[in-house]
Amino acid sequence: MAFKLSAITWSHHYSVEIGKLDDCGLIDLYAKEGLGGIEFIMEHLKSHDKNYLLALKKRANDAGLEISAVSPGNNFGNEKEEDNISNLNYVKKSIDVAEILGASFVRVFAGWPPQGKREALWATAVKYMKQAAVYAQEKGITLVVEPHNHGGFLPDSKSSIKFIEDVNSPFVRLNIDTGNYLGFDADMYKGIADSMKYALYCHLKIHKITKQGKTSDFDLEKVFKVLSAAKYHGWIAIEYEGQEFLDAGKEEKSKNEFEFFGIAVKKIKELIKKYY
Numbered sequence: 369m370a371f372k373l374s375a376i377t378w379s380h381h382y383s384v385e386i387g388k389l390d391d392c393g394l395i396d397l398y399a400k401e402g403l404g405g406i407e408f409i410m411e412h413l414k415s416h417d418k419n420y421l422l423a424l425k426k427r428a429n430d431a432g433l434e435i436s437a438v439s440p441g442n443n444f445g446n447e448k449e450e451d452n453i454s455n456l457n458y459v460k461k462s463i464d465v466a467e468i469l470g471a472s473f474v475r476v477f478a479g480w481p482p483q484g485k486r487e488a489l490w491a492t493a494v495k496y497m498k499q500a501a502v503y504a505q506e507k508g509i510t511l512v513v514e515p516h517n518h519g520g521f522l523p524d525s526k527s528s529i530k531f532i533e534d535v536n537s538p539f540v541r542l543n544i545d546t547g548n549y550l551g552f553d554a555d556m557y558k559g560i561a562d563s564m565k566y567a568l569y570c571h572l573k574i575h576k577i578t579k580q581g582k583t584s585d586f587d588l589e590k591v592f593k594v595l596s597a598a599k600y601h602g603w604i605a606i607e608y609e610g611q612e613f614l615d616a617g618k619e620e621k622s623k624n625e626f627e628f629f630g631i632a633v634k635k636i637k638e639l640i641k642k643y644y
Contacts, residue, residue: 371644373636374398374405374436375606376475376571377412379629382610382621384412395428401633405436407475407605410462421468428469436603437473437512437543437569438466444493445479445486445521452496455479459500459511467507473569473603474504475543476511478521478531486521493521494534501537512543512569517552524552525559532566542566545607546591547573557590564598572604574632575611581635585611588635592643604640608632 375398383389389397391413398406406428414420428435440462442455459476466474478497481489497513504511513531517523522531532542544560544567553559575585595604606629613624 371601371640372405372434372436372603373403373606373633373640374407374434374603375401375403375608375629375633376407376437376439377409378439379606379608379632380622380625381409381412382618383625386618386622388622390414391424392427395424395431395433399431399433401630402637403433403606403633405434405603405605407437407439407603408435408469410438410440410458410465413465416461416465418468421465425469435466435469435471436605437475438462438469438471439475442476443479444477444496445481445489447482447485447489452492456496456499460503463500463504463507463509463511466509471509473510473512473543475569476500476513477516478513480516480518480520483519490521490534494531497531497535497540498537501535501539505537505539509539510568511540513540514543514545514571515548515563516545517548517550524549525563528563529566541568543569543571545571545573547571547575547586547607550585557587557594560591561594561598564594564600567598567600568602570595570600570602570604571607572636574606574608574635577608577628577632577635579628579631581631581638583635588639592639596643604636606632606636 515522515528549556
């Protein structure tokens with residue numbers, strides 16, 4: 369079974385925020401770590417100008433990297449129509465960027481409705497995702513919806529599956545973030561397994577990892593057993609969050625990103641070798 373290993377640039381967002389890394393630096397770092405792809409947060413791209421993006425694509429290709437996905441931080445959970453339209457336009461812009469970069473996927477969110485408005489605004493989120501899907505289809509790009517807690521529409525596997533089925537488009541599928549069902553599915557690993565029928569992309573979430581490669585919050589062995597059993601062969605994009613350093617300053621967090629991301633990559637490569 370084939371595998372494709374990438375990483376989302378959120379793994380180094382503190383380093384980007386303080387100017388230690390830019391999009392070219394991220395490409396160089398991920399290539400050095402032996403990855404096959406890079407997933408760009410839209411805000412981590414210095415420019416969305418076509419000529420700039422084509423030059424960035426060339427740099428990635430020369431480094432042996434594919435652009436696995438482009439990721440906007442959209443929200444279709446707004447009460448005001450103009451806010452949802454603005455978010456729809458941002459997703460469309462992200463689709464345009466993905467097309468230029470040669471990415472097949474755009475990672476999107478259903479959104480975060482105001483408290484107490486989840487049921488009332490569910491149909492609105494579905495409507496705008498349908499519109500985004502029409503545009504994505506014109507470009508031959510698939511939107512992969514990431515389940516998300518913290519008050520989002522999709523905190524668990526049941527709601528995530530329902531959303532995909534309500535949108536009812538082959539150009540809208542799931543990005544399985546292997547940590548985002550935590551605390552909402554009674555058995556998060558079963559939730560991941562149940563969702564795999566709609567999964568075309570995967571974020572391999574790592575909150576914390578020691579220098580010896582030990583992780584907490586998630587059992588990565590169980591995660592890989594689920595992926596392997598489902599015969600998943602799409603991108604596996606590492607998302608390292610460094611939650612063991614939440615109380616540190618940004619400079620220290622950036623330093624930790626550089627050190628512990630490499631440990632995370634090594635750990636995931638070992639698991640891929642074992643299960644694939």
